[in-house]
Amino acid sequence: MSLILATTARGLLPLLLMFSLHLLWRGHNEPGGGFIAGLMTAAALVLQYVAFNAAHVRRCVPLNYRVLIGAGLLCSLSTGLAALVYGSAFLEHRFGHFYVPGFGEVELATALAFDIGVYLVVVGVTLMIIGTLGEEQGGDAWNS
């Protein structure tokens, strides 16, 4: 374990996570979106795997990646199904502008909910594969 890497990784984690969420939020209008944000979050966590070890990351991020994938799929699918309830076609999106005190006018779109699903799936898939692959190698692959 390298001290410099560990310190940097620890400091970078919140910044990277916040930035990835920012990417997710602004994706509809600026470069970003669920896929990119998901990869960013995954990369931030993979950095922790590299800097520390699998057990440490498991402790800090107690997420079950399989559940994450399922939750993401459910989120995207239910956005599509919700449209049916309102008489639209499957996956038809709506958007509107709302005034939120302190933020000004904010655009909210059902597409964002769909994108959150994409985000969750991407994070889950990436971490599940990389995390399992790392662990399968006795957990040492991460810090040698």
Add this chain to the structure above:
Amino acid sequence: MGLGWIVLLPMLAAALTPLVGRVLGRYVGWWAVAASAATAGGLLSLAGAVHSGNIPTASLNWPAPAWGIQLALYADGWGWSFALVVALIGTLICIYAQHYLAAEEPRARFFSYLLLFEAAMLGVVLSVNLFGLVIFWELTSAASFLLIGFWHKQERARYGAYKALLVTGLGGLALLAGVALLYVALGTADIRELTARAGEVQAHPWFVPILVLILLGVFTKSAQFPFHFWLPDAMTAPTPVSAYLHSATMVKAGVFLLGRIQPIFRGREEWFWIVSSVGMATMLLGAYGALRKTDLKALLAYSTISQLGLITLLYGFGTQLATVAATFHIFNHAAFKAGLFLTVGIVDHATGTRDKRLLKGLAALMPITAVVGGVCALASAGVPLLNGFLSKELFYEEMVAHAGRGWWWWLWPAMAVGGSVFTFVYSLELFHGVFFGKLDPHLEPARDHGHGAPHDPGWGMLAPVAVLAAICLTVGLWPGGLEKFILAPAVAAVWGQPLEFTIKLWHGFTAPLLMSILTVLAGLVVYWQRHRLVTVQTRLAWPFGASTLYDATIKGLVAGTERLTNTLQNGRLRSYLWLALAPLVVVLMAVLGWGGWRTIWPAQWTPLAPAEAVLLGLLIVTALAVVALNRQRLTAVITLGAVGLLVAVFYLVLSAPDLALTQLLIEAVTMILFLLVLWQLPKTVPALSTRGERRRDGVLAVAFGAVMTVAVLAVFAAQSPKPLAEFFVESSLPRGGGRNIVNVILIDFRGFDTLGEITVLGIAALGAYALMKLRRRHKEGPTGCR
């Protein structure tokens, strides 16, 4: 209660059953009883509307109304009366099953499947859109599969479940194809509209293919010859399931559909000949086959096949009288056959056997069962004062009245009597054979009671049979009630307009009565001499049947697939690449064509900026480096990463920040993935291929590269006048509400694609996870690529 709830209620109840089961424990059956009864109550509350011709409807604009595919329900007389039978018998079956299942069986699962089936069956009979009907139709096949395979640890249960699913599922696909053809031909899948335009359907050049495809669905579902062979194997299901699905309701979905589409198709010769002759063949074959069976459930299965054949035959005739007779018999058969199945279930429960050679004289031990079961058996035999007699009389009347005008006029009536004689005999075997005569001393003590001699079961199992027997008797004595309440609206809906008819117990001395008397007399003689009949039957036995053909087909398919899979998926990466790339090269070359080379060449070229030229040059050099350095794994991977980064820079130069960002992140994550995999592999790549193989691979690589280059050029040369890109640029903000066009395309315009992609991604990750975990469990070393 809205019509939609009729289907939704049992569906929701099915979904909730596992949760409810945790609370109610072994009493979960009562939850199913309540759901079924509520559904039946809801249907009864619609009676007034149905009778007055004020047809209740409900529809959902889903799944694809633009293509005529909709879940739309309507309760005309036919659909409503059938739905009522489904819900009422469903309630009785749930009560029976609650007492039938042993304490340790997974009840919640059983009742959940049963309610799922009930909902699907209600969907079939209430659908007005044929596509919606097919969806529910397939759902009943799925539920039937789950229920036949309920005791899935038994080899025979699994075999029966697969058989039923494959046969009825394939039929369902044929039905779907028929409905799709009909939709393409007429532009509608709405039954009401199709009925109104029956003339157009019959005059259409596709009439015969449409008819044959739909009939394939009907015949497989209703176990008509030559697709009857799945039904006897479906008898491995728990007996309440056999009573409900495989005699009273699901197998009737086929004949139900015959009634539904009769107004559209009747009148054409093809309809009459195909439907009637298949029905007649099935009726005779089933009745004859039933006598050979020693297992009472198998006997009942063949008898069901035979009775369904009779109904099919009548719908094929398509006259007013035949319609009345067929519709009447559907209800009668549902009552007495469900009762018979439940009786056999009771006998099986009490004695531990269903072998008719062992079962004799049970009336002494189980008097109440003998009475209620006996009524059902006699109704099946067609004995006067019971409902089966009335529909059999109508059947005879129709056979005499419309049999034909040639010299062979006697053929249909003679075959009708022949089939009925066999029916009489096997019904008598169920009544007289099982309950009378000398009690067999070898009767084992009860299987699960474990004490004493066989005896009548508790009220929970007797009451449903008693209700069904009472129905048989009531209808037999007083047909007017059923006629007014259920039969008249059903017949009116099938025929298309109300029909004048009355069902009478006494017609006077007419041909049908004489045929009935003949049936009973001949039946008694055959029953008396039945041992001889069995000897003859054994001598005549045909060694090769449809079931043998099915087994051979399945065996051949499995062996063939295995061979194909082993050839294609041999574990060699190189052969996979060959299989994927070589056909692609061939296909692309064929599509692009050698001669079309000139048209592929772009007419004008965009000048290359200096920065782009430098980047491109770097890209090519790095890509070549990957090839040159591939022996050193680590170096090769890092060089490959460099290629990826250059591509990302290229995207930036072409002002595509989204793509660049994605590419960068993917590169980073992939690099780590590569390094993790490399951890396991030797540092250098061993040379595994010969010089000749490498040369061959090189040829493929160059050919693929060349073809792809040409293909990309062709895409630019064949740019459509108004590129799709413009549409996305224009409508991204006003219609998608976002300025990031790439993102709006991904999650809105092409959202369905993305949903598919993330699903695939999730499945792939689960597969990779399973592979990695499995490998650890097997404690095998890395296999590597050959």
